Amino acid sequence: MILTEEQTMIQDMARGYVREHIAPFSEEWDKNKTFPAEALQGLGELGFYGMLVPEQWGGSEIGYTAAALVLEEIAAGDGACSTVISVTNSVGCMPILNFGTDEQKEKFLKPLASGQKLGAFCLTEPHAGSDAADLKTKAVKDGDHYILNGVKQFITSGKNGDIAIVFAVTDPSAGKKGISAFVVPTDTPGYIVANVEDKMGQNASDTAQIVFEDCKIPAENLLGKEGEGYKIALSGLEGGRIGIAAQAVGMARAAYEYALQYAKDRTSFGKPIFKHQAVQFKLADMATQVDAARNMVLNAAQLRDAGKPCLKEACMAKLFASEIAEKICSDAIQVLGGYGYLKDYPVERIYRDVRIAQIYEGTSEVQKMVIARAIGSE
Numbered sequence: 164m165i166l167t168e169e170q171t172m173i174q175d176m177a178r179g180y181v182r183e184h185i186a187p188f189s190e191e192w193d194k195n196k197t198f199p200a201e202a203l204q205g206l207g208e209l210g211f212y213g214m215l216v217p218e219q220w221g222g223s224e225i226g227y228t229a230a231a232l233v234l235e236e237i238a239a240g241d242g243a244c245s246t247v248i249s250v251t252n253s254v255g256c257m258p259i260l261n262f263g264t265d266e267q268k269e270k271f272l273k274p275l276a277s278g279q280k281l282g283a284f285c286l287t288e289p290h291a292g293s294d295a296a297d298l299k300t301k302a303v304k305d306g307d308h309y310i311l312n313g314v315k316q317f318i319t320s321g322k323n324g325d326i327a328i329v330f331a332v333t334d335p336s337a338g339k340k341g342i343s344a345f346v347v348p349t350d351t352p353g354y355i356v357a358n359v360e361d362k363m364g365q366n367a368s369d370t371a372q373i374v375f376e377d378c379k380i381p382a383e384n385l386l387g388k389e390g391e392g393y394k395i396a397l398s399g400l401e402g403g404r405i406g407i408a409a410q411a412v413g414m415a416r417a418a419y420e421y422a423l424q425y426a427k428d429r430t431s432f433g434k435p436i437f438k439h440q441a442v443q444f445k446l447a448d449m450a451t452q453v454d455a456a457r458n459m460v461l462n463a464a465q466l467r468d469a470g471k472p473c474l475k476e477a478c479m480a481k482l483f484a485s486e487i488a489e490k491i492c493s494d495a496i497q498v499l500g501g502y503g504y505l506k507d508y509p510v511e512r513i514y515r516d517v518r519i520a521q522i523y524e525g526t527s528e529v530q531k532m533v534i535a536r537a538i539g540s541e
């Protein structure tokens with residue numbers, strides 16, 4: 164895809180920042196499980212927290228295509244950073260932009276989109292991941308407040324985030340139509356970070372279990388109308404999946420580029436291993452797969468920018484990019500041989516970081532469900 168001058172400029176800006184402020188520290192953040200607050204703040208200052216939000220509400224509104232390019236760059240430097248940025252942009256900002264009142268936008272969206280605050284998305288529960296409508300968290304109206312009680316699981320930035328979009332049942336008799344969405348500042352009493360998970364990868368971002376214990380929030384924090392919550396959640400995830408696909412491309416690209424350079428430097432049987440057809444062909448496959456995945460991401464993003472339906476294309480991009488990214492990262496380890504398995508080399512970390520892309524914001528199996536529905540009705 165040919166990029167516009169503006170998209171190329173934004174891509175270069177992101178690449179430059181990542182080279183200086185993110186990539187050199189990724190290994191250390193992973194090892195020490197450090198939340199990279201300062202590096203993230205810098206991304207916020209570049210306008211990368213509110214990439215889909217109009218300037219009126221504090222955002223940079225560069226569009227889905229440019230946002231996908233930025234997320235690829237950030238992920239090429241550090242997967243965890245790109246997850247935090249993807250979540251705050253899509254499922255953090257977009258529900259408020261699309262369903263919030265002007266007052267809610269002023270109060271919650273502006274600080275998110277302008278890079279002052281980070282968003283979190285509290286949908287998943289311990290027993291309800293793919294079956295997202297099976298929520299147990301309840302919100303009970305009490306005068307001009309709602310009282311939230313329940314448990315949320317696998318919440319990106321649940322600890323370090325500032326503003327959470329929380330889904331809870333307001334009418335247990337109404338099934339999917341009984342779910343509502345709320346904006347909850349994470350410093351609200353009763354918003355309890357019960358656990359920060361010990362993960363396989365992406366150690367620089369926190370993934371938390373959140374307990375809501377008599378968490379009292381003003382009724383004016385209801386997003387949209389009562390009963391619209393499930394729709395708000397699924398519409399947010401559609402855009403979010405383009406972001407996750409873009410970050411899978413970024414991580415895969417980083418692993419591929421490292422393996423390519425390694426293959427040119429490392430010798431065996433008297434020549435650089437790149438001169439061996441077995442290695443050359445593997446790298447040729449990897450390069451092709453990175454390009455194919457990126458094109459799918461940009462296709463979905465372009466459709467979205469043009470205001471066209473892209474649910475199927477977003478799910479296809481997430482499915483393909485996340486699955487192929489794991490394969491590319493595994494092949495990168497293979498190119499490095501024994502060294503690829505060591506923590507001294509970045510491909511080991513990238514392989515751990517990329518694995519979750521097949522699971523969060525909808526597993527590969529959920530993407531296939533949605534794609535199958537779409538092609539079934541074509």
Ligand SMILES: CC(C)(COP(=O)(O)OP(=O)(O)OC[C@H]1O[C@@H](n2cnc3c(N)ncnc32)[C@H](O)[C@@H]1OP(=O)(O)O)[C@@H](O)C(=O)NCCC(=O)NCCSC(=O)CCS(=O)O
Pocket residue numbers: 250254283284286287292293294295296317318319320339393394395397398399400401474522523524525526529532533
């Ligand atoms: C598995 C599912 C796809 C099943 O979905 P459903 O069949 O239960 O949903 P529907 O009945 O089709 O839709 C309900 C409602 O929403 C409207 N809708 C659906 N999709 C969209 C959309 N893209 N844009 C706008 N509106 C949409 C639809 O029209 C219906 O409205 P009406 O009733 O017609 O008014 C689904 O449950 C699913 O996707 N499951 C996976 C959930 C998931 O991805 N979870 C991960 C959450 S994030 C996470 O993991 C934490 C990481 S992080 O911190 O982000």
